[in-house]
Amino acid sequence: MSLSSIxxxxxxxxxxxxxxxxILKNYSVYVEENLITExxxxxxxxxxxxxxxxxxxLPGxxxxxxxSSMTLLRGYADDMKLHEWLETRIWPLESKLKPEYCYxxxxxACLEMIRFGVTCFNDMYIFVDDIAKAVKESGLRCFLGEVIFDWNLKNKFSYFEKFTKxxxxxxxxxxxxxxxxxxxxxxxxxxxxxxxxxxxNLLTHMHVSETEKEVKDFQKNKNKTPVEHLDELGILNDRFIGVHCNWLSSKDVEILSRRNSSIVHCPTSCMKLASGRVPPLKNIFEKNIRVGLGTDGCASNNNLDLFEEMKNCSLINKFQxxxxxFIPAQKTLDLVTIEPAKILSIDDRxxxxxxxxxxxxxxxxFKKPHxxxxxxxxxxxxxxxxSCKGQDVDTTIVDGKILMKHGKVLTLNEHEVMNQTQSIIQELMNS
Known part of the structure; x- marks a missing residue:
């Protein structure tokens, strides 16, 4: 819903x-075009x-x-170890995906995020032109790139560069x-x-040191950690975002701090996949490394609720x-608002x-018992x-446009999207 003033x-x-x-009490906010003006x-x-x-x-x-497109795999492969989960269930099914499926x-995913108050997301998947089309229709803000593996390189560099332009x-x-x-x-x-x-001048966004197996394999084969390897290659800089980072060494933390790189913590996914531990956030914060929260995909979370992610982040880190x-509520709220804005270099906006x-x-x-x-x-x-849940979000505004007002999504047809999803799932499972 495009507006000139709200x-x-x-x-x-x-x-x-x-x-x-x-924290301001009993104020009003005036928005003109896409800016807060009063x-x-x-x-x-x-x-x-x-x-x-x-x-x-609050800020989106x-x-x-x-x-995002892994909403299609929600509930498909649960209760498995990460590498078995990827190699026997997720990657084989993803090989059957088509552009229209990802759209x-x-x-x-956008429908879910609008409902849960997520106004911006950092995404990694395939068929990104089709993902971008869906994002534009929803009205959300997105950082997006084609995920690159060695075994899917055919035309990938030229495709992504064309996408970038x-x-x-x-x-x-x-x-x-x-x-x-x-x-x-x-x-x-x-x-x-x-x-x-x-x-x-793009950000680089990459899974790093997610499991103990990954780190041990690197140490066995290269006599170094994944972070040490990336540093030696010159990959780490202030535009680098390392995701998960559960198995960082003290030296890894020093390297990431020295390179002014950032980290994304995905506590729910980490717990569900039993990664063994979460990132050493106390050391990470002491070294002034920027940290944001992520849900990971719906195949390993299984939702996109950042309120749930905040609670899980605080609890698992207090426990560890x-x-x-450790990580009081204000700090946790920072990890889904101002800190990720800094990581994505959009904190001026x-x-x-x-x-x-x-x-x-x-x-x-807030007129809810809980x-x-x-x-x-x-x-x-x-x-x-x-205490809050994604379902407690009443209104979502992005770039000065109302995407949901008093619980009604205005940019997408919810029933149509869900019906289309079930239709393509039947097609996918029969392929």
Whole structure:
């Protein structure tokens, strides 16, 4: 729904996520075109007015790692070890995917994310032109690139470079270089992808040190860790995003810090696949490495709910560190708002609420039994992290456009998307 102005009126609480982490009470927000132009008590008429009573306004959530089309594989292969899961179930079925399948799978993912207040996501999959088409129809913001393995290289470099040129200056879709992992990409492949990344100043987004097996295999075959290997190749820099990073050594952390690289933590996927441990976040934070949260794909999560991800992040890391004070609620909220905005180099535009910032915003309905009571303003943050569900999101706005208002998605036909999904699943399973 394209708008020229929006007034979000009489909001109970606004979590700005600015440098002072200001929390504002009983304010209104005026959006003109795609920018927040006034926070306070705007005495203006707007094309559309949204009631903010009983609600909390916060920046749209940012999913720093997912595989959107894997909604098609939700529930297909659960309760398995990672490498067995990939090699015997996921990769064989993915080999049968078609562009139209990924288009529909992404529409389903976008529908889910709009409902759960995710306004931006960092995606890695195949048939990315079709994924981009779905993203544009949904109105979401996306960082996207074709996943590259050594065994699927035919025409991949030229395809991705053409994709990059097409979308490089788009407002909502941003190309990203996506080598799958150090164990699935040769040095030659990584060098070629680095050339593309450097040529177009793109982020590089890659699974790294996800399992103990991956790290032990590298140490056995190369006498180094995956991170050490990537560093020696010159792949690590301030545009590098390492995903999972569960099995980092102290030296790995030092290297990533020195290269100013970033990390994405996917706690739910990590627990479900029993990766053995989560990233050493205490050391990572001490070294000032940027961290964002990701859901991973729906085949290993099995949803795209960043509220659930926040809670799981906080709990599993408190448990691992045996420290209930570790990663407090405010820090966890940072990992799905301002921190991933910094990782994706868009913190000048989104990730916080302020005049002049782009209107990527969500309203959460706090008139729910599980979100009450509110003792102080800080209770709101605790309730968001430890009690809130994606289903509590009332309104989702991206780039100044209302994608969902009071629980009704405006950019996609929900029943049509779900019906199309079931139809192609039947076709896929019979192929």
């Amino acid at each position: 007034l979000i009126k009489d909001i109970d609480w606004i979590l700005t996520q600015n440098s002072r982490r200001q 926070i306070g008590n705007p005495r203006v008429e707007a094309d559309f007015t949204i009631d903010g009573k009983g609600k909390v306004l 959530l940012i999913n720093c790692h997912t595989h 529909i799978g992404t529409l389903l 097409k979308w490089l200056r788009d407002d909502l879709v941003t190309p990203v270089v996506n080598p799958h992992a150090p164990y699935s990409c040769s040095d030659e492949t990584l060098f070629k992808l680095k050339e593309i990344s450097d040529r177009y 560190e045996r420290d209930p004070t 989104i990730g916080t609420i302020g005049e002049g910032k782009i209107a990527d915003l969500i309203l959460v309905d 979100l009450q009571p509110i003792h102080t303003k800080h209770t709101i943050i605790s309730n968001l992290v430890y």
